[in-house]
Amino acid sequence: xxxxxxxxxxxxxxxxxxxxxxxxxxxxxxxxxxxxxxxxxxxxxxxxxxxxxxxxxxxxxxxxxxxxxxxxxxxxxxxxxxxxxxxxxxxxxxxxxxxxxxxxxxxxxxxxxxxxxxxxxxxxxxxxxxxxxxxxxxxxxxxxxxxxxxxxxxxxxxxxxxxxxxxxxxxxxxxxxxxxxxxxxxxxxxxxxxxxxxxxxxxxxxxxxxxxxxxxxxxxxxxxxxxxxxxxxxxxxxxxxxxxxxxxxxxxxxxxxxxxxxxxxxxxxxxxxxxxxxxxxxxxxxxxxxxxxxxxxxxxxxxxxxxxxxxxxxxxxxxxxxxxxxxxxxxxxxxxxxxxxxxxxxxxxxxxxxxxxxxxxxxxxxxxxxxxxxxxxxxxxxxxxxxxxxxxxxxxxxxxxxxxxxxxxxxxxxxxxxxxxxxxxxxxxxxxxxxxxxxxxxxxxxxxxxxxxxxxxxxxxxxxxxxxxxxxxxxxxxxxxxxxxxxxxxxxxxxxxxxxxxxxxxxxxxxxxxxxxxxxxxxxxxxxxxxxxxxxxxxxxxxxxxxxxxxxxxxxxxxxxxxxxxxxxxxxxxxxxxxxxxxxxxxxxxxxxxxxxxxxxxxxxxxxxxxxxxxxxxxxxxxxxxxxxxxxxxxxxxxxxx
Numbered sequence: 001x002x003x004x005x006x007x008x009x010x011x012x013x014x015x016x017x018x019x020x021x022x023x024x025x026x027x028x029x030x031x032x033x034x035x036x037x038x039x040x041x042x043x044x045x046x047x048x049x050x051x052x053x054x055x056x057x058x059x060x061x062x063x064x065x066x067x068x069x070x071x072x073x074x075x076x077x078x079x080x081x082x083x084x085x086x087x088x089x090x091x092x093x094x095x096x097x098x099x100x101x102x103x104x105x106x107x108x109x110x111x112x113x114x115x116x117x118x119x120x121x122x123x124x125x126x127x128x129x130x131x132x133x134x135x136x137x138x139x140x141x142x143x144x145x146x147x148x149x150x151x152x153x154x155x156x157x158x159x160x161x162x163x164x165x166x167x168x169x170x171x172x173x174x175x176x177x178x179x180x181x182x183x184x185x186x187x188x189x190x191x192x193x194x195x196x197x198x199x200x201x202x203x204x205x206x207x208x209x210x211x212x213x214x215x216x217x218x219x220x221x222x223x224x225x226x227x228x229x230x231x232x233x234x235x236x237x238x239x240x241x242x243x244x245x246x247x248x249x250x251x252x253x254x255x256x257x258x259x260x261x262x263x264x265x266x267x268x269x270x271x272x273x274x275x276x277x278x279x280x281x282x283x284x285x286x287x288x289x290x291x292x293x294x295x296x297x298x299x300x301x302x303x304x305x306x307x308x309x310x311x312x313x314x315x316x317x318x319x320x321x322x323x324x325x326x327x328x329x330x331x332x333x334x335x336x337x338x339x340x341x342x343x344x345x346x347x348x349x350x351x352x353x354x355x356x357x358x359x360x361x362x363x364x365x366x367x368x369x370x371x372x373x374x375x376x377x378x379x380x381x382x383x384x385x386x387x388x389x390x391x392x393x394x395x396x397x398x399x400x401x402x403x404x405x406x407x408x409x410x411x412x413x414x415x416x417x418x419x420x421x422x423x424x425x426x427x428x429x430x431x432x433x434x435x436x437x438x439x440x441x442x443x444x445x446x447x448x449x450x451x452x453x454x455x456x457x458x459x460x461x462x463x464x465x466x467x468x469x470x471x472x473x474x475x476x477x478x479x480x481x482x483x484x485x486x487x488x489x490x491x492x493x494x495x496x497x498x499x500x501x502x503x504x505x506x507x508x509x510x511x512x513x514x515x516x517x518x519x520x521x522x523x524x525x526x527x528x529x530x531x532x533x534x535x536x537x538x539x540x541x542x543x544x545x546x547x548x549x550x551x552x553x554x555x556x557x558x559x560x561x562x563x564x565x566x567x568x569x570x571x572x573x574x575x576x577x578x579x580x581x582x583x584x585x586x587x588x589x590x591x592x593x594x595x596x597x598x599x600x601x602x603x604x605x606x607x608x609x610x611x612x613x614x615x616x617x618x619x620x621x622x623x624x625x626x627x628x629x630x631x632x633x634x635x636x637x638x639x640x641x642x
Contacts, residue, residue, distance in 0.1 A: 001026050001064070001179065001207060002047065004233070007056035009039070009046060016042060018231035019056065024179070029201065030209045031218040031240055034228035036444060036472050040211045043228065044068065044181045067177035069185055073168040074161040082159070082167045083152040086138045089174035093131040096122055104610065123613075132620035134174075141170045144196040145189070146357065162188035173200065179207040186214045187469075190357040191495050213472050215240050216497035251301045258298045268292055312486050314460045319383030320347050322461050322489045323368050325515070328377035330363060337363050338375070339513035345461075350483070351491040352504035352522060359510045361493045362391075362465055368491060369463040388459040390467055395446045400439035404429055404449050407438060412456040420456070426478055427452045444470040455482055462490035468499050497522055534636070535568070572637050579630045586623040593619065 002024040009017045016039040024030065032040050045051045047058060048068050078085055087094065103119045126132075142152055145166045156164055165188045172180065180201075186194050198220045201208055212218055218225075218240040225236040225243035236243040268288055275285035323345040330338040337360035345351065345368070353361050366372035367379050369389040381387075398407060408420045415423075424434050427448040438446065447470040454462065462483075468476050476499055483490065483503045491508070494500055500507075501522040508517050518525045593616040 001060065003057075003059040004047075005057050005059070007046070007058065008054045009042065009051070010054045015054075015231055017053075017228075017233075020231060020233045022226060022233045022235065024207060024209070026178075026207055027205065028207050028224050029222045030207070030224040030226055031222040031243075032209055032211050032226050032228065033218075033240070033243070033473070035474060036442075038228040040228050041070070041183055043233075044070065044183055044209070044211065047181065064179065065175070065177040066179050066181060067172040067175050068181045068183075069165075069169055069172050070181075070183045071165075071187075074165055076156075076164060076168060078156040080156060081153050082142065082147065082156050082170075083135070083138055085156050085167055086142055086170045086174060087134060089138075089171045090129075090131070090134045093126065093129050093134050096126040096129070096131060100126060104613075127620070130624075133624035136621060136624055138170070138174060141173055141200075142167070144193065144200065145170055146193045166193070169197075177206060179209070180204065181209050183211045184213070185210065186212060186217050186495065189495065191354055191497070192356045194495060213468075213476060214496055214498070215473060215476075216501070254298065255301045258300045261295075261298045265292065265295070312455060312482065312488075314386065314458050314488060316384050316386065316460065318347050318385045318460045318489065321345075321382040322347055322349070322385050323382065324378075324380045325367070326378040326380070328367065328375060328379065328515075330360065330367065330372075330375040336513055338510070338515070340377070341514045343508070343515040343517070345489060345491060347489055349489050349491070350503055350505045351508050351517075352500040352506070353491055353493045353508045354495075354500065354522075355509045355511075361510065364510065364515070365389075365391075365463055365465050365491065365493060385461050386457075386459045387461040387463060388454050388457040389463040389465075390451065390454040391465040392447075392469060395443070395450050398438045398446060398449060400437065402438055403435045404438065404441070404445075405434040407449055408453060408456060411453045414458075415456060423452050423456060424449075426482070428475060428478070442470075444472060444475065447471060448475055451479065455486075460488035462486070462488065462492075464490060464492040464494075466493055466495075468494050468496040497526070569637065572633060576630065576633050576637065579626060579633065583623065583626055583630065586619055586626065590616065590619050590623065 004020065004022040004024075007017050007020045007022075008015060032043065034040050042051060046053055048066055100119065100122050103115055103122065107115055107119070139149070139152060143149075147166070156167055159167070169182075169185060185197065189197065194214070194217060198217060201210075201221045208221070210218065210222060222239050223237075225238065225240055227234045227236070227243070227247075236246050238246065269292075272285050272288050272292075275288070321344055325341070325343045327340050327342060328338050329340050335358075353364065355361055363372060367375060369387060370379070370381070371389060399410070402410065404424055405417070405420060408415070408424065409417070412420065421434055429436075429445075429448070436445075438449065441449065447467075451467055454464070454467075467479060471479065476496060480499060480502045483492075492500070492503070504522055506517055506519055507522060507525040508515060510516070518528060520528075593612055596612050
């Protein structure tokens with residue numbers, strides 16, 4: 001499909017890639033991983049032709065179509081509505097639609113056989129390209145990415161950069177190219193949209209290359225992992241978790257080979273020293289020296305997994321109840337967020353607050369952190385609670401002329417320089433990196449400085465809003481280690497499910513304007529919530545289990561009785577039968593309309609021809625809608641029967 005042979009790409013005197021090789025096969029789902037600065041985004045740009053390699057070749061079929069989502073698209077804007085922008089993906093279908101409209105208009109005044117034949121040819125091609133369903137497909141993908149029907153008629157320019165990026169992703173997916181190149185596709189998505197994209201990419205028939213820091217997402221989607229490291233590309237035949245295990249095994253073998261070789265080298269060097277002093281053995285010594293010089297050296301294994309090597313400490317312990325929320329109601333002019341809800345954060349709670357964008361997660365965090373007081377009800381902070389609040393806007397509050405070290409010194413003057421440098425080192429600022437000015441740091445580096453500040457505060461309660469934004473996998477791992485050893489209390493909003501699963505012992509979510517909670521890890525919640533969704537049509541959703549006051553954790557809710565499952569299957573099969581009857585009726589109607597459209601006499605009555613043509617288009621679109629619903633229902637039945 002795509003063959004990369006002996007690729008070298010140089011930036012100044014530095015070789016980002018040095019004779020790298022990689023063959024991409026049809027249908028592969030690939031995660032392209034590596035530390036920041038190893039050239040992942042650059043490689044995608046080389047593949048699409050934005051950058052030219054210094055040497056080497058990239059070969060691909062001339063008719064290969066590529067869909068490329070990159071962060072540069074954040075700046076794209078348009079005064080057209082987002083449905084129109086998304087539907088620009090259907091270039092040929094849109095062209096045919098316009099041509100058909102022109103021909104129909106001409107037929108009103110210039111009725112000729114030539115025009116009729118042209119119209120027939122255009123309509124046939126339009127149908128063959130599934131042109132009657134393109135608007136529905138666009139609506140479906142926009143809905144999956146979090147847009148409402150009302151949103152689809154708003155101008156693209158009215159949306160923020162993150163939402164515009166979703167529209168561009170929708171457009172690329174609608175193009176259905178042979179290969180998708182996706183650079184951080186989950187950066188601007190909430191959890192429901194990420195889960196929808198996972199399902200879409202797993203079912204996508206073409207090849208996919210994904211650059212992402214979201215380990216959970218990678219594990220769900222990819223079946224190949226390619227690591228960009230030290231100018232080379234190394235392929236692993238599995239997902240990210242497989243890559244970690246396989247790499248550990250390869251490194252263990254390499255470490256053993258390195259030790260054995262070093263032992264042999266030392267032994268040879270001792271023999272050379274002994275022989276060199278004797279004239280009779282000098283020739284043998286020179287021979288061994290030459291052999292050593294020619295020896296292909298095995299490199300030692302580099303440690304790519306930095307660890308946190310400092311302890312977080314706070315001077316006072318909080319009381320049992322950290323924050324108590326009573327009868328909290330929060331509304332905006334056009335949106336209700338919370339309605340007379342309550343919750344308690346207890347000492348030692350590690351809470352993940354999850355859900356779709358717009359449900360009020362960040363608003364609730366601001367209420368908890370006392371940064372938002374425009375609500376009714378009572379939010380009470382407990383005895384001896386000292387908190388720190390991290391949010392993305394705090395990156396803008398960093399002092400641009402400070403170095404990273406000065407920024408921490410001004411915030412935490414009680415810490416020694418050695419302590420602060422150790423903290424920065426844990427957040428990947430090593431050596432002279434601590435003297436870099438904030439103004440020259442990347443978004444991810446600024447985020448790490450702001451996080452280091454938050455975690456050096458003398459706080460026993462942390463409120464963290466999207467702390468994993470802009471962080472690569474290594475940085476997320478460091479934050480996980482930091483929070484795992486933190487002995488206080490925290491509540492965090494993030495869409496990184498691997499991160500959440502490793503740090504949280506409670507899950508909060510907002511549903512029906514109420515705060516609800518699940519007493520367990522994210523993985524446990526995910527299983528429970530997926531089952532709950534399947535059961536919702538058969539029976540009312542069970543309330544989220546609430547932990548007892550004296551308990552930290554409960555077992556997951558009991559399974560629904562098998563009778564409910566049987567009833568649900570019976571109802572779903574009845575619905576499926578009705579839908580099949582509806583599909584048969586629609587197909588019959590469409591065939592009848594096709595017969596009418598094939599009748600040349602029809603073209604003597606232009607008005608009637610337009611009416612039948614319009615009915616035909618409408619029935620084709622309706623059939624597409626019903627068929628997609630049938631597929632979804634059939635999948636649901638298969639899942640229940642499994």
